[in-house]
Amino acid sequence: xxxxxxxxxxxxxxxxxxxxSDETALAELxxxxxxxxxGLAYRVLRDESLAEDAVQExxxxxxxxxxSFIPERAKASTWLLTLVHRRAxxxxxxxxxRRAEPLExxxxxxxxxxxxxxxLRLERERVQGALAQxxxxxxxxxxxxxxxxxxxxxxxERLGQPLGTIKSRMFAGLAxxxxxxxxEAERASWTFTT
Amino acid sequence: MDVHDLxxxxxxxxxxxxxxxxxxLHVASCDRCREELHDFWQVAGSLGRxxxxxxxxxSLRARILAQARHERxxxxxxxxxxxxxxxxxxxxVAAVAAIALxxxxxxxxxxxxxxxxxxxxxxxxxxxxxxxxxxxxxxxxTPTGEAALVVRKLAPAPEGKDYEIxxxxxxxxxxxxxxxxxxxxxxxxxxxxxxxxxxTLETDGGVDAPTGAPLFTxxxx
Numbered sequence: 001x002x003x004x005x006x007x008x009x010x011x012x013x014x015x016x017x018x019x020x021s022d023e024t025a026l027a028e029l030x031x032x033x034x035x036x037x038x039g040l041a042y043r044v045l046r047d048e049s050l051a052e053d054a055v056q057e058x059x060x061x062x063x064x065x066x067x068s069f070i071p072e073r074a075k076a077s078t079w080l081l082t083l084v085h086r087r088a089x090x091x092x093x094x095x096x097x098r099r100a101e102p103l104e105x106x107x108x109x110x111x112x113x114x115x116x117x118x119x120l121r122l123e124r125e126r127v128q129g130a131l132a133q134x135x136x137x138x139x140x141x142x143x144x145x146x147x148x149x150x151x152x153x154x155x156x157e158r159l160g161q162p163l164g165t166i167k168s169r170m171f172a173g174l175a176x177x178x179x180x181x182x183x184e185a186e187r188a189s190w191t192f193t194t
Numbered sequence: 195m196d197v198h199d200l201x202x203x204x205x206x207x208x209x210x211x212x213x214x215x216x217x218x219l220h221v222a223s224c225d226r227c228r229e230e231l232h233d234f235w236q237v238a239g240s241l242g243r244x245x246x247x248x249x250x251x252x253s254l255r256a257r258i259l260a261q262a263r264h265e266r267x268x269x270x271x272x273x274x275x276x277x278x279x280x281x282x283x284x285x286x287v288a289a290v291a292a293i294a295l296x297x298x299x300x301x302x303x304x305x306x307x308x309x310x311x312x313x314x315x316x317x318x319x320x321x322x323x324x325x326x327x328x329x330x331x332x333x334x335x336t337p338t339g340e341a342a343l344v345v346r347k348l349a350p351a352p353e354g355k356d357y358e359i360x361x362x363x364x365x366x367x368x369x370x371x372x373x374x375x376x377x378x379x380x381x382x383x384x385x386x387x388x389x390x391x392x393x394t395l396e397t398d399g400g401v402d403a404p405t406g407a408p409l410f411t412x413x414x415x
Contacts, residue, residue, distance in 0.1 A: 039247030
């Protein structure tokens with residue numbers, strides 16, 4: 001069993017410790033976020049070894065630059081997932097990997113270990129629920145971009161639409177998603193405190 | 195389409211390289227986009243947590259920790275390698291550098307953080323320094339390619355003009371940041387061994403390709 005000295009700390013506190021080169025804090029962050037990060041990288045890259053590369057580079061990016069993280073503005077896990085996603089799409093484009101249809105790979109393909117995490121399952125249901133409320137074309141643009149790693153120009157070509165249309169769909173979809181997720185969060189906290 | 199409208203595409207990492215660069219230069223000076231980008235990054239984070247996918251192999255954890263131990267780049271030694279003249283630094287350059295390096299734009303407009311980044315580059319004991327022909331500037335490059343330009347001999351840019359830094363990919367100059375006066379500018383691009391770095395005088399806000407001859411150049415090799 002690993003020592004969990006930092007188990008009681010928030011993610012953001014762990015990042016502050018990582019900024020001071022605390023390896024155990026980095027390990028604890030990996031234990032908390034590494035699985036989600038790898039799942040995201042794998043979904044984009046469809047390749048185990050490339051997904052590992054993306055996660056490794058993101059965590060090492062965190063190790064190098066943790067001092068620049070400002071916790072008031074974002075969750076540490078969001079920051080890390082941003083790094084992972086950027087690496088993953090850069091790799092997918094560099095490798096010219098164009099895996100099967102990203103939309104066919106719904107998150108049903110979960111492992112037991114991820115399914116065990118009740119919080120994660122709820123979070124996924126929440127996001128899936130919000131995505132399902134988007135108009136089809138907006139959802140398609142967001143899913144192909146984020147999970148498929150397609151650029152807006154690639155999507156314009158693939159979907160036979162003007163680039164401006166794709167940009168508008170993506171913007172409108174993401175703005176709507178933000179509202180839906182905010183509403184959800186408010187409802188959830190209201191329920192909780194009542 | 196307006197550059198403001200690229201925020202969603204940027205948050206989803208769906209811009210083409212040229213547009214990504216254009217947006218990064220823009221967001222450094224646009225409060226509205228920066229606020230929106232933070233919101234959209236939260237949404238993207240939710241999409242990320244909902245991605246599903248398999249669990250990583252146990253070996254990945256050990257490899258990351260071993261590599262981190264090996265690197266320890268964030269332990270910044272206090273001794274300086276050379277005397278650095280103290281100049282003011284342009285916040286805009288700071289912002290662009292932070293975001294373009296894939297860091298986190300929360301550090302945008304945070305000058306203290308920028309000072310940390312400058313210090314991290316300039317005090318890296320393994321960083322190498324390359325001088326321009328007439329000593330106008332020194333280019334400091336860390337082993338990971340983070341770079342800062344220490345500009346000494348240069349008049350402040352005239353009204354309506356900015357100095358623009360370029361990093362050459364082969365024959366193609368790529369935008370790497372702006373500054374207005376001598377000082378320390380952290381580059382918005384990594385500099386690989388052998389790459390040429392140049393500075394030109396351009397109209398305020400910079401341009402997509404240099405319009406005049408370089409004022410000075412240096413090569414990181």
